Amino acid sequence: MCRSLPQIDAISERMSTSKSMAATLSAASGRRDDAPSGGAALSAGTAISSHSMRPMSTIRPAFIISMGLLSPSTPPGDWTVSPIQRVLAHVRLAVRADDAHARCHAHRGKLAGRLFSVNVPVATGGRSQRLVRGWVVLTGVFGVMMITSGMVFYALGAFLDAFVDEQEFSTGLAGAGVTAFLVASGVCGYYTGAFVNRIDVRWVITCGVLISSVGMALLAQIRSGWQMFAVMAVFGVGFGMCGLVPTTTVVTRWFQRRRSVALSIASTGLSLGGILLLPQMTRRIEADTLVAWAPRFAAVYCVALLLSTWLFIRAWPHEVGLAPDGDPVSHDSRTGEAAAQLPGTPFESAVRSRFFIFTGIGFVLVMGSQIGAIQHIYKLTGDRLSLEAAATGAVSVLAGTSVVARICGGIAALKASLRWLTISLMVVQCIGLCVLAVADTDVTILVGVIVLGSAMGNLLMLHPLILADAFGVKDYPRIYGFGSLLMVIGGAGGPVLVGVLRDSFSYQSAFFAIAAIAAAGLVIYSFAGNPLRDHLAAPSPAPLPTSVAKPLTQLTAPAPAIARNGEADAPPEVLFEVVANGTPDDEPAARPRRAPEVWSVERT
Structure with missing residues (x-):
């Protein structure tokens, strides 16, 4: 657990009282008096980190803090083990606690900087680990695109044929139903864009999944033309809420420099859905009927999309302490201020x-x-x-x-x-x-x-x-x-x-x-x-105030003046005669019954 500020101050005081013990340790370990101290050694970038001998750039601040927690209460003469063994014991304790302290690495890095007056590199995980988080999110987007395209967009032709064969609709009427689906999805996609910036994108996708699942299940209940138009409109609304608008939004938030590659990989799911999922659906519809399989398709569609959404996707990278492309972010960005000040x-x-x-x-x-x-x-x-x-x-x-x-x-x-x-x-x-x-x-x-x-x-x-x-x-x-x-x-x-x-x-x-x-x-x-x-143009800096330099001979000594820094209602007993510019106030009683909180003498 991270220590509170009173504990941090206590540690600092203990560090200041342990200088004599550090000198004893140096003498016992054979180090010369002119060797660099702990702070200097850290400044030079030399430190020990367990048996793996990791370089300074990867040492967690937990080890650095543990070196400052050597108890100064025991006199050096009472030690029964060598100083080197005692130091190594503390190192082993720090290594075991390393993972437990990882969540508060930034706080401990600041503490180590206070103790040793050096800039301690904070370990936030390797860059490869930061990049993995973005690719995990991309995997979820890939799955959503593949399922929605394979089971909905590319399957529209199969649904159209089923309407013609099973319900004896004309081709023109069935085609008009597909057009109603496309129009509804396009209009809903436009309004979905306004919700994505206000609501977590996962909830938007979830609402779309539930609505489109209901629409897909209702395909089995269509018996007339007006029912087909109503069901296809509901189906299109749900598809628009979990289609390209929310998924591409997630990709653009998580990737900036690699955005083109990320979008290409995610949109590949659109084609793979048609290659892998559509043949399975058409085979089952031809073997049986759409009336029998539509509810089953809806159940598989709903479960698969919800798993892809909630197991892999995150709305913003700063929610997990990252910036686009896996870059680290400051503490303010994690709190959401970065999301409120997005460039665009x-x-x-x-x-x-x-x-x-x-x-x-x-x-x-x-x-x-x-x-x-x-x-x-x-x-x-x-x-x-x-x-x-x-x-x-x-x-x-x-x-x-x-x-x-x-x-x-x-x-x-x-x-x-x-x-x-x-x-x-x-x-x-x-x-x-x-x-x-x-x-x-x-x-x-x-x-x-x-x-x-x-x-x-x-x-x-x-x-x-x-x-x-x-x-x-x-x-x-x-x-x-x-x-x-x-x-x-x-x-x-x-x-x-x-x-x-x-x-x-x-x-x-x-x-x-x-x-x-x-x-x-x-x-x-x-x-x-x-x-x-x-949105990429940097704002022009405000002009700096300029002053005209004058020779000392032209400078005049200003007369003292009374300046008031704020006013407040004052009781009568604090009113008194005030000297302004060296001249007594002749009528103090005629002044308003207000007195300043602070009076200061300035030179103008």
Whole structure:
């Protein structure tokens, strides 16, 4: 346990009375009188730390304090053991208590500095241990993204087919239900951004998990169109509260220098969810019915998300005594003052900026064309190759390519400019769409899928990364929530446009059209320019007061004057005649019955 301040003062007094004993120890151990004292030795960086002989930079202050707690009550002549053995015994006691004292390491480090008048390095754990905490949080975010994408977002197509087969809904009606889900999730994601800064993000995700679990379970009870719209709206609200807005917010809070790599790893869970979880769900729905499996899916979904959230995720790094990227923080930051003074652009200023407007419009067009292509890549491959296995393989290659490309893009974002990296990937997407528009063999389709997957894996990750880099983390949840709402609008219109153009003309015309839309988004985004990053500008220091120097001959001796430092009501007995500037007050009775608390003579 950490000692209180009275105990610390007592230890300091005992240290001051043990100088004679320290001299006796030095003589008994053979040290010369001119050897450096304990404080000097510590200043030089030499000290013993148990049998492992750790360097001074890793010694915990518990050992240093134990050296100052040698009891001075026993005279040196009464010792039955050698001084060296007595010192080593104290060292062993300090080593055994080392872990118990780790929680109050900063307090003890200050105490050691008081005792020896040196700066003692405080051991807060190795840097690798600090970094591990951030990666543990990232593991939880990865799990949340994988489960929500695999069991909800990618499963929407399976739910749509089940509505058509089991409830005999038309394809258009079932598709409208999916659109209701997307709109509800986008609107809820926008408002979720406002709650994330006020409430612990884990509670926000938990509310979303519970609501979406209820919506998933109610899929088994749908028997009419209005029931489908109501259930899908509830399902979308829950998904928006535990989707990209809260998860990417956690990543931006925990990582700053490595933010691109962290986002790439976390968003890889989106693709892996579609690769690993979706096939298991579709296999069971086809073997039985959605009516039978929807409640079971909801139970697994709820338990898995709650475990990932509460076992791994923490809302802020300062809650565990860390700063972003595992850097140590001061005591004030741990109390929450750092969270209240986060760098960032206010929401109102951010959404009105030129950079946000052009970036938002550009990504709406680019992501709309991308989602339209993804939703129709299965049918395009099946129509042109007449092989269902080839269509399934094309979707798998698309997802696998996006995983690898996302990791590579996250590493590249550490060195390259985010703006030029985004423009390059938009160009790659346009090329991939054009290749798929004319592809009619398995090789050309494979090439088009790989090219499109390379862009698809990165653009979704770059959007939150760009916003966090441009506007900081202060209002990031609200800013990204509004941006994701715009992207949902574009994403919902993409598949509809491709389907209409395919029915009217062909897939070639449809893919050339969305390639042109993506190119328009590229041009608009290029006009956004570079963000101002006003939140990173350091405030200009206040000007120092200046004084005019005068020769001593020009200086005049000022007359004494009476200055009052505050006033207070005074009783009559304290009123007395006051001399001001050497002149007696002629009418003391006419003065108000107020007297100053303190009178001081100043020279003006």
